[in-house]
Amino acid sequence: MRTKLKFITSLSSRNRIIAKGEYGGTSTPDFEQLPSSIRFFGGGSQSVRGYKYNSLGPTDDDAEVVGGAYLILGSIEFEHYFNDRWGVAVFYDIGNAIDDLTDDLEQGAGFGLRWKSPVGPVRIDLASAISSDGKPWRLHINIGPDL
Numbered sequence: 001m002r003t004k005l006k007f008i009t010s011l012s013s014r015n016r017i018i019a020k021g022e023y024g025g026t027s028t029p030d031f032e033q034l035p036s037s038i039r040f041f042g043g044g045s046q047s048v049r050g051y052k053y054n055s056l057g058p059t060d061d062d063a064e065v066v067g068g069a070y071l072i073l074g075s076i077e078f079e080h081y082f083n084d085r086w087g088v089a090v091f092y093d094i095g096n097a098i099d100d101l102t103d104d105l106e107q108g109a110g111f112g113l114r115w116k117s118p119v120g121p122v123r124i125d126l127a128s129a130i131s132s133d134g135k136p137w138r139l140h141i142n143i144g145p146d147l
């Protein structure tokens with residue numbers, strides 16, 4: 001099962017808030033038999049920004065991410081447009097792919113540039129993995145609508 005919610009509200013003609021949430025869960029007597037394509041992973045531009053794509057989740061003995069039984073994600077973003085094409089954003093993301101609902105959630109935060117290009121929206125985000133040691137930064141680029 002997987003559920004996604006997205007809420008967008010305009011504060012004015014040039015400002016809006018975007019809130020997203022996602023929950024996923026599996027129910028199986030033998031999780032180890034599930035292929036990785038059915039397990040949950042976190043991290044990346046559509047998840048917890050500041051982390052590499054699919055880099056969040058339970059790991060095996062070799063520290064390789066193997067995916068989790070559950071996925072919890074949340075995001076809040078504020079966008080401000082200077083004109084009809086160019087804007088900026090600030091955001092905060094939280095979530096993780098986990099095996100137990102009491103496991104820790106990772107956090108990312110950052111800022112971005114928004115461009116309404118002739119071929120669709122372009123989003124360039126610089127995000128910090130604020131719950132990781134050293135708080136590393138990561139660049140995320142998205143082209144096309146945010147679904």
